[in-house]
Amino acid sequence: TGKSRFDWVGKRSACSLPKIYKTLRADVEEDVRERNALRPENSPYEFSFVEKGNSFSVVLTAKEFQRSVTFALEDHAILVLDPSGNQMFEVTVTFSDEGKCRLKAKEQNRELWQVRRMALEDLLFRIN
Secondary structure, eight states, X not given: OOOOOOOHHHHHHHSSHHHHHHHHHHHHHHHHHHHHHTSOTTOSEEEEEEEETTEEEEEEEESSOEEEEEEEEOSSXXXXXXXXXXXXXXXXXXXXXXXXXXXXXXXXXXXXXHHHHHHHHHHHXXXX
């Protein structure tokens, strides 16, 4: 019998909001680094990663303005907030019958990179 025992307990344990939040934070930090590296020389804008307690933000600073997107870890979800602090959408985590850790945002299953894109695409690529 070559069937290995499926470690659902370990997989389920890794599929928690705090763990997903931690991964998201690391990935977003990398996105910010990468996006900054793509700026033209002497560009009048810059992106930064700011962490505060149970939330972190990506901040766009330009000459005339500053904008940000914030990810906040709550008990029931990770909230994604616009520059005014209004909720853009929330991310929840479910463990499926197939043994997969699924993220849900705007009523659909999403990959981690899709959540990052939904949250950050405008901020990172629509500069003016």
